[in-house]
Amino acid sequence: MTSTVPQQSFLDRPFVLDLFAGPGGLDVAGHELDIPSLGIEWEKSACLTRYAAGLETLHADVSAVRRDAFESLPPEINVLAGGPPCQTYSVAGHGAGREALEEVKQYIHRLVAGEPDEAIDEDLKKLSDPRTALVLEPLRYAIRATRSRARANRPYDVIVLEQVPTVAPVWEHYAKALRDKGLPDGTKYEVTFGVLATERYGVPQTRSRAVLIARRAGLGQPSLPSPTHRAYEPKAWNHRIASGENPVHQPTLDDDAEARGRGKKADEDLPSWKSMGEVLRDRVGTHPGRTTPFLVRSNYGSSGIPGRRGVRTDQQPAATVTGRISRFVVFEHLDENVVHEGARFSMNEAGMLQSFPPDYPWSGTAQAQQVGNAVPPAFGMHLLSAALGLPTPDTQLLRKPWQAATEDQRAKSRSHGCGDAGACTERCPRPQDQVPPPSSRPRKKASVK
Structure with missing residues (x-):
């Protein structure tokens, strides 16, 4: 390479x-x-x-x-x-x-x-x-x-x-x-x-x-x-969800209005941040690809919306990847109440969410901790x-x-x-x-x- x-x-x-x-x-x-x-x-x-x-x-x-x-x-x-x-x-x-x-x-x-x-x-x-x-x-x-x-x-x-x-x-x-x-x-x-x-x-x-x-x-x-890339604005994203808007809507230039209102510079010429779905969608190496939309429940909150605490869609970036990445639960039916306790990210996928190349050879023990x-x-x-x-x-x-x-x-x-x-x-x-x-x-x- x-x-x-x-x-x-x-x-x-x-x-x-x-x-x-x-x-x-x-x-x-x-x-x-x-x-x-x-x-x-x-x-x-x-x-x-x-x-x-x-x-x-x-x-x-x-x-x-x-x-x-x-x-x-x-x-x-x-x-x-x-x-x-x-x-x-x-x-x-x-x-x-x-x-x-x-x-x-x-x-x-x-x-x-x-x-x-x-x-x-x-x-x-x-x-x-x-x-x-x-x-x-x-x-x-x-x-x-x-x-x-x-x-x-x-x-x-x-x-x-x-x-x-x-x-x-x-x-x-x-x-x-x-x-x-x-x-x-x-x-x-x-x-x-x-x-x-x-x-x-x-x-x-x-x-x-x-x-x-x-x-x-x-x-x-x-x-x-x-x-x-543009910054991810969780409050703006969660406001759209709470309002019943399309949860897989990617940010547009208009979405930066809230950021401008808080005094942050809008990155109008930059593309959106990369989402989990964008990175994991395609088949590459031994990674089979994730073509089905999914939700991820992590250990982290979601900007004060109690009903969706710690949940992100495949159209959002992942929460901070730590050694607990192996505990993140992946729901492929877009319903966090349908429990699939066996569904987890593979170590290959966890590494890709950290931007490691596919098929990086994670070895030994505590691999999730290594990734995080x-x-x-x-x-x-x-x-x-x-x-x-x-x-x-x-x-x-x-x-x-x-x-x-x-x-x-x-x-x-x-x-x-x-x-x-x-x-x-x-x-x-x-x-x-x-x-x-x-x-x-x-x-x-x-x-x-």
């Missing part, structure tokens, strides 16, 4: 290091842009998916690689990317990251001031949830690059970060530190950040992400990617293109079935990633180390937004 996008990046040879790489969303995006990448991921099943997909992988702890194996990373890497685990920042989690936000900001100050890693590591042990500290790893990698003998102390040229919207204040503090203070060696960056809706970039689901794009000073001011945790590849293509100064990408490339790696290719990838062609080794993270200790505080019930 070779991209037809012309390479016009200001970097001669972009090479991405993808921290917390998951099953490969950003790496798939890079693949379609002909940009090589190396992903670091510590969850075994996600690595098995990556090996099956033929993606360059290290089965390792991101923090451990920075401490102990940074010099072994390819020195030509010039783009740092990552989406640190979000559980402690997510509105659906315990909230340890939100409570520790001010403390995290102080760690950012200490890092750019050049404090020793040992002192910072010792203090980080005091955090109630160790995953909260992982949001600092991209900054620590950026600093480590300027102290690397293998890299001749060369900083990364570009940094691309994405996470749940509640991490936006952290990215804002990152931006101030990178732009105003700079790294301890004096390297500064031009930075832009914001919260973007993925349906505006061709992803068939409503999903908001806080993103940051930074370029080393002298490489030009970065900008966020320009939307290619991934960066949508279509969104990743837009992020990388904007960061590198490439033209707007053709995300239709993601509609082609993915060619899985051969057994020999998987063995070679695993030999590099784990140290053995057929199994994990002592250098791989242990499963018991991958589960943080439970919080001693009682769990607070939180709504999902």
Whole structure:
């Protein structure tokens, strides 16, 4: 699958290091842009998916690689990317990251001031949830690059970060530190950040992400990617349903009047967002196609209409795809009261709703969680293109079935990633180390937004 996008990046040879790489969303995006990448991921099943997909992988702890194996990373890497685990920042989690936000900001100050890693590591042990500290790893990698003998102390040229919207204040503090203070060696960056809706970039689901794009000073001011599709307006859609209008009516230019009334700019020249039906309708690869109209009942609400809570039609984008995607119930008779408890999206379909190519080789256990945790590849293509100064990408490339790696290719990838062609080794993270200790505080019930 070779991209037809012309390479016009200001970097001669972009090479991405993808921290917390998951099953490969950003790496798939890079693949379609002909940009090589190396992903670091510590969850075994996600690595098995990556090996099956033929993606360059290290089965390792991101923090451990920075401490102990940074010099072994390819020195030509010039783009740092990552989406640190979000559980402690997510509105659906315990909230340890939100409570520790001010403390995290102080760690950012200490890092750019050049404090020793040992002192910072010792203090980080005091955090109630160790995953909260992982949001600092991209900054620590950026600093480590300027102290690397293998890299001749060369900083990364570009940094691309994405996470749940509640991490936006952290990215804002990152931006101030990178732009105003700079790294301890004096390297500064031009930075832009914001919260973007993925349906505006061709992803068939409503999903908001806080993103940051930074370029080393002298490489030009970065900008966020320009939307290619209109925003989904749930209130306008549900108003039509409550009024008895056609529930499969696609938005028109007139439907943007409500958005204009709220002060939002109408995207009059952009096509509508992509719907579930549009993405799943056609037969492609092993996907048989869904030609019958359907409803989907998810775990999410529907803008205050109690009778249709958590229900969307095939003419709407999916609700945010999370690890609960396997629980979404699909009704093919357009009547949510007719229960078909066995009807679920296949993992292939769930991946397609995340904009992964059909037949992406989901492997190992907890596949639904892998799908939900991934960066949508279509969104990743837009992020990388904007960061590198490439033209707007053709995300239709993601509609082609993915060619899985051969057994020999998987063995070679695993030999590099784990140290053995057929199994994990002592250098791989242990499963018991991958589960943080439970919080001693009682769990607070939180709504999902």
